[in-house]
Each structure stands twice: as structure tokens, then as C-alpha cells.
Amino acid sequence: MKILLLSDIHANFPALEAIARNVSAIDFDLICNCGDTTVYAPFPNETIKWLRNHKVISILGNTDRKVLRLSKGKKLKKPNKPEKRIMYTWTMDAIKKSNLRYLKNCKKQKIIRAGGIDIGLYHGSPEDPDEFLFHTTAEDRFRALAKKTEQKVICVGHSHTPFYKEVEDTVFINPGSVGRMFDGNPAASFAVLEIRKKKITVAHHRVPWKISKMKKALHQHNLPSIYATMYEQGRKLN
Secondary structure (H helix, E strand, O other): OEEEEEOOOOOOHHHHHHHHHHOOHHHOOEEEEOOOOOOOOOOHHHHHHHHHHOOOEEEOOHHHHHHHHHHOOOOOOOOOOHHHHHHHHHHHHHOOHHHHHHHHOOEOEEEEEEOOEEEEEEOOOOOOOOOOOOOOOOHHHHHHHHHOOOOOEEEOOOOOOOEEEEEOOEEEEEOOOOOOOOOOOOOEEEEEEEEEOOEEEEEEEEEOOOHHHHHHHHHHOOOOOHHHHHHHHOOOOO
16 A cells, blocks of 8 residues: 655645656555645645545645635634735635535545555644644654554644654654745655555655746736745745
8 A cells, every 4th residue: 555645735736746747646546635735826726626636535724724714705813914815815716616615525634544554634633733743742742642543644734844753653644745845945745655564664755846837826916926935945934
């Protein structure tokens, strides 16, 4: 069983496309996405179309939940910064109904059975979809989460930080962010999970992508230029 793990695409289709060119989707038994599919890049429809076409198992992230909130005619309490809010309202205006339905059908978390083991897909953590887990998070916290879950593998996103950790016989994996890495390297991040006779191996990968395509699209849609700078630098500046 070979699984492609994605997270935090943030509508960055050029980055997702670069991963797809680097690894063939047909080489995988499953593709899983830990949320934040939308917002902060102007390619929500291309991104979701790819996920739909490849039958990706997706869950919701915090940006996706806010888009769904807007789709119900509700207002956003956060973010407060205008250059952030416009990325949500622009996404809501641009997203196609069929792709919005895809998001509506996604859950906040999902448990799947693959290779004879249970795998939990969460955005933040099994306890809180908005919790940030890093490789530097205290081991006691990972241990507490492991004791409260029955899955052998827990896949998370949200922190945009790739890591692999085994605690209390539970494997924690964050594939990093496809679309918005914050470590100074703009290359797209993903992970490959392999399960053979219940033995687990994990490999993290980084792939460069066409930032020029992103900059051109941001300019065409009159979106804040600060995002072009962030994509170029691979850093969060707001």
C-alpha cells in the first residue's frame, strides 16, 4: 500500500501540478489531503478539479471552513487584515458550484483503513482542528494524543511543517504544505507513506514549482502583491 500525503495546498495549483509531474498518481493506491485546499492563491477551481479527478480523500482545513461559512451568507470574524480577507472573498466569488459542493462533502476529520491499519486524517490534531503540531512540540503532547486515539497513523497539516514522529506506538506525519511553505524554501512539500505487512515507512519530498505563473495570476486578479513576495521567499510575512 502506497499513499501520497498532501496538505495545505491553499489553491496553489502550480505547486500541486509540479508534484503531479514529479510523481505519477497511478503509482499510488490512495491520495490523502489533510485540508486547507483553498485560499491564498488564485487557483481554487483547478486545484479542486485535480482532487476530484484523482479521487483524493480530503478533509476540511480552517481556510476551507471559512469559505463554507461565506457560502452560507455568514460574515467572517477573522482574519482582520484586509489583504487576508480579500483572499477569502475572492475565492468565494471565483469558486464554481461543483467545487463548492466538493468542499461541502468534506468532513473535519476522517479515518480510513489501508494496508491493514487505521489511518486518521486531521487538519490540526485529533483533539482540535486548529491546533498547531510541530516536530518541536513536546513529546508529552504527542503521547497524550496517541493515548486518546486508536489509529496507528495520524496524519496532520496546518503547521506547514513536515515531520515524522513515533510516540506510544503511534506514528504522526505532517507532509508539510504543498502551496505555502514558511521555512524560507518555497518548494512544494509532500510525503509518501508506504505500508508493507503493517511495516510503515515515510519519506518527505520537496519539489520546485513555477512561481512566475503564480505572480502573473495574482497580478491578473488584482490580488495583494505581498503574496507574490511570500511565494518567492517561502515565508509568511503577514
